Amino acid sequence: MLAQQYDARDNKLHLNEIPIPEPEDHELLVKVSCASLCHSDLMLFEPNDQGLILGQNPHTIGHEATGLVVQAGSGEVAGQFKEGDPVGFICATECCFQCRQCKEVHNVWCETGKTQIQGFSVDGYFQEYVVVDAREAMVLPEGLDPKSAAPLFCAGITAYHGVEDCGLKPGEWMAIIGCGGLGHLGIQYAKAMGLKVIGIDIADQALEVxxxxxxxxxxxxxxxxxxxxxxxxxxxxxxxxxxxxxxxKKSYDDCPPIIRHGIGTLMVVGIPQQPLELNAFDIALNRYKVRGSSNGTCYNMKPAIEFSAKHNIKPHLTTYKLEDVPKMMELMKSHKAQGRMGVVFD
Structure with missing residues (x-):
């Protein structure tokens, strides 16, 4: 099969032919219907000191996809799926899924120290077939199409919890900074929760969306x-x-003046190349609070996806062919993309 693979030796993307993987007992083999591009995928090609972990080289990029089950492993969890099921899934593998970190924080911090992230340290989803851990997968709710729902399985889950974890009440104000691939979904979630929303971006086309x-x-x-x-x-x-x-980083620096003193929250979701700088005086005197939001675990995936289906949250998706992934990346880097971009497989 064909795969878009990152090679650290030349820091470039290559369209390679690789074997179709075989699922282990706890895994599913999935025929990819749609794989979509996330800004985090670009971090592979950029200088970054924010903890990005690389492993297998070369490896297929992409960590956001949906598809149809082709084969389920023989294990108990995988046995809950059947051939033809439309599924979405997230990207942590080799973790225990049972320690406190996996259940309450994030799989990246699994106490085993063995976590791999598909698309970054092992093969991801810009390929025709993928194997995924059955514990990280779910059958799509009615109304979600595997050819268009892929962005919900990173951008959607991340945006939902970025909004929901702020704990606001209906009628309160939320600013969404960055109205592109994540932000346009965040706005939809915030409105569905009854919030008043202000969108902030540097691209007029993103503000139109x-x-x-x-x-x-x-x-x-x-x-x-x-x-x-x-x-x-x-x-x-x-x-x-x-x-x-x-x-x-500048967008983070610009946030404090618009946050309500004493009760407001800065929610950190996007990850700049440079470390953030916070004013200790502001934090110590409770000018505002700083929080982070998990981008998705098997424990918080279903509420986000089910909310999306119930409230008809739809990603703005522009579709391409597998060979067009480099073009998609250039559009994202130049801020010319609207919403999400994805590869739809036949």
């Missing part, structure tokens, strides 16, 4: 030099939460 997704106000922080003051005025003191989906 934000408006279509229901944002009450949008601001281009690059061209509108007075955007922070306007947000404080609109919200009568600042937003109750600012959820940052971008990989821009």
């Amino acid at each position: 934000a408006t279509k997704c229901g944002a009450d106000h949008v601001f281009n922080s690059m061209t509108d030099k007075d955007w922070q003051r306007k947000i404080v005025q609109i919200t009568k003191g600042g937003v109750e939460a600012a959820v940052n989906f971008t990989a821009s």
Whole structure:
């Protein structure tokens, strides 16, 4: 089969022919229906000191996909799936799924220290067939199409929990910073939860999508030099939460002035190349709180996906062929993409 593989020796992507994998007892073999591109995939090609772990080389990139079960392993968990099931799945493997870290924090911190992440340290999903841990998979709810639901299995879960974990009440204000692949979903989740939403981005096309997704106000922080003051005025003191989906350190630096003093939260989701800088005086005197949100485990995957199906949360998906993945990456890097981009397989 064909696969888009990252090779650290030349820091490039190659369309390689590789064997179709075989599932172990706890795994599923899945024919990929759609694999979509996440900004995290670009981190493989960039200098990064934020903890990205590389392993197998070369390896197939991509950690966001849906498909149809071709074969289930003989184990008890895999036996809960049958041939032809439409499934979505997430990307941690080789972890125990039972320790406190796996259950309550994230599989990356599994106490075994053996966790692998598909798409980063072992083969991911920009290939025709994949094996996934059955514990990380679920049958798609009615109404979700495997040819279009792939972005929900990273972007959707991440955006849902980035919004939901802020703990806001209906009618409160949330700022969504970065209205692209993650943010346009975050806006839909926030509106479905009854929140008032302000979308912030530096690309006008992303703000157009934000408006279509229901944002009450949008601001281009690059061209509108007075955007922070306007947000404080609109919200009568600042937003109750600012959820940052971008990989821009400057966008994080710009957040504190728009957060309501004493009760507001800065939710960290996007991961810039540079470490964030926080003012200790602000944190010590409770100007605002800082939180992070898990991008998905088998324990918080289902609520996000079921909420998506119930509230008709749809990713804006532009489709391409497997050989077009380098073009997709260039569009993402240049901020010319709208919503999510994905490869749909026949």
